[in-house]
Amino acid sequence: MNPVQLGAGAADPLEVALRDLALPAPAEVKAGALVRVGLADEWAELPSPLGPIGVAWNGRGVSWIDRADEPGAFEARFATRVGRPLTRAVAVPERTARAVAARLAGDRRIRVPLDLRGRTPFEVAVWMKALEIPRGEVRPYGWIAAEIGRPKAVRAVGTALAHNPVPLVVPCHRVIRSDGSIGQYSLGGPAAKRTVLAAEGLDPEALEADARAGLRFLGSATTRIVCLPSCHNARRITSRHRRPFAAFSAALAAGFRACRECRPASGAMAAA
Amino acid sequence: MDPDVALAARLATDLDRAFPALVDAHAGRLYTIALRFLGVPSDAEEVAQDALVRAHRALADYDHDRIRVLRLRPWLATITINLARNRRRRQADRRPATSIEPLVATGLEPRQALGESPPAIAERREERRRLADALLALPPTARSAVVLRHVDGLSVAETAAALGRPEGTVKAQVHRGLAQLRRHLAPETHIDPNSAKELTA
Numbered sequence: 001m002n003p004v005q006l007g008a009g010a011a012d013p014l015e016v017a018l019r020d021l022a023l024p025a026p027a028e029v030k031a032g033a034l035v036r037v038g039l040a041d042e043w044a045e046l047p048s049p050l051g052p053i054g055v056a057w058n059g060r061g062v063s064w065i066d067r068a069d070e071p072g073a074f075e076a077r078f079a080t081r082v083g084r085p086l087t088r089a090v091a092v093p094e095r096t097a098r099a100v101a102a103r104l105a106g107d108r109r110i111r112v113p114l115d116l117r118g119r120t121p122f123e124v125a126v127w128m129k130a131l132e133i134p135r136g137e138v139r140p141y142g143w144i145a146a147e148i149g150r151p152k153a154v155r156a157v158g159t160a161l162a163h164n165p166v167p168l169v170v171p172c173h174r175v176i177r178s179d180g181s182i183g184q185y186s187l188g189g190p191a192a193k194r195t196v197l198a199a200e201g202l203d204p205e206a207l208e209a210d211a212r213a214g215l216r217f218l219g220s221a222t223t224r225i226v227c228l229p230s231c232h233n234a235r236r237i238t239s240r241h242r243r244p245f246a247a248f249s250a251a252l253a254a255g256f257r258a259c260r261e262c263r264p265a266s267g268a269m270a271a272a
Numbered sequence: 273m274d275p276d277v278a279l280a281a282r283l284a285t286d287l288d289r290a291f292p293a294l295v296d297a298h299a300g301r302l303y304t305i306a307l308r309f310l311g312v313p314s315d316a317e318e319v320a321q322d323a324l325v326r327a328h329r330a331l332a333d334y335d336h337d338r339i340r341v342l343r344l345r346p347w348l349a350t351i352t353i354n355l356a357r358n359r360r361r362r363q364a365d366r367r368p369a370t371s372i373e374p375l376v377a378t379g380l381e382p383r384q385a386l387g388e389s390p391p392a393i394a395e396r397r398e399e400r401r402r403l404a405d406a407l408l409a410l411p412p413t414a415r416s417a418v419v420l421r422h423v424d425g426l427s428v429a430e431t432a433a434a435l436g437r438p439e440g441t442v443k444a445q446v447h448r449g450l451a452q453l454r455r456h457l458a459p460e461t462h463i464d465p466n467s468a469k470e471l472t473a
Binding site for chain 1: 291292294295296299300301302303304307308313317320323324325328329399400403406407418422423424425450453454457
């Protein structure tokens, strides 16, 4: 038998010494675990058409995107609107940064995981529909409302887009007013919205001028198909075949059928 | 009352609200288990964090009654030692167990008793380092048993359940592990307490 063995009592110095091997967890273990389960967030800046923009994320996905030009502004807005603990990180994780950059470049196939906990199914439906709008194109609020099966909820669509927690990634800037004017934008007002749309290859001023002149739909005399003016199919129509319409019903009456990609009939009644 | 009972009740009622308290109460234990078993601080940090994330995922799936009666200490230890054992098996061929020397560099030094003189602190730190090294020199089966039973302080039954081994096996592994630690720590001064008494009498 081992002569040093003192029995199982707490007085055994070896057992006491073993208990004394306990250490506190490094702070990163705790903070990292809370971020990974989505109970805390980190943020860093990414380039965007509006200059550097703040992006917050946790283990569930991107949780908040906002302007970060003034010191403390990003943290303050996150605290009010999200309320979880937030810490500044050195950089956006590479995979997230790449996915966001691809989205901003117009690649809709890239999946950007989003943390949309606590949002209503209606809001999520609006944002997911906005994701379908191609880069360089715009759709009216009424179009979103009709497409998600709530044609009368045009105002609620506007509110949901104003509450979009991840602007640019969910392109609420591609949704405009039904009269063709640019409308509001949560990420810095109409001027910022114009900047983002221009960066995507759209001419917002020309679009608004056309709308004021009564051009809400554009048909092709050769295909007899009618589109929303910013639809990529409409932009291919040569000038001598362009047939402008102020109302969708007028295009139908003239024997045009709706483009299957921009689906101009959606919300067209609300726009009338 | 065991604070874990109240914590389990809070987790059952509102997981996300109560989870930070679980992290505060248990992250140190889980880090210690992983570090004393693996020996590498960065690996231990990852294992402890993974264990907490897995615990959250599991709790999100468990129903209210199951969480309420969950015994958090052994449950979390089980998750942690399993992750640590898997990691050790994956790494066994690639990297030998190392000493905890990097801890000094990262500033994770032993708790300092009040009024301890600098030489006493240095001596205590050296003792801890030798014990941690001796622990890492144990075979993995004995090491996992000793870490859970004596570093973390689980009961023999809890240690056996966490490791998926019979209680008798765990008892024998702990016994042999402690004996080996004693030999490691004091190879030349193996003094019979009775003869020591005689010497000082």
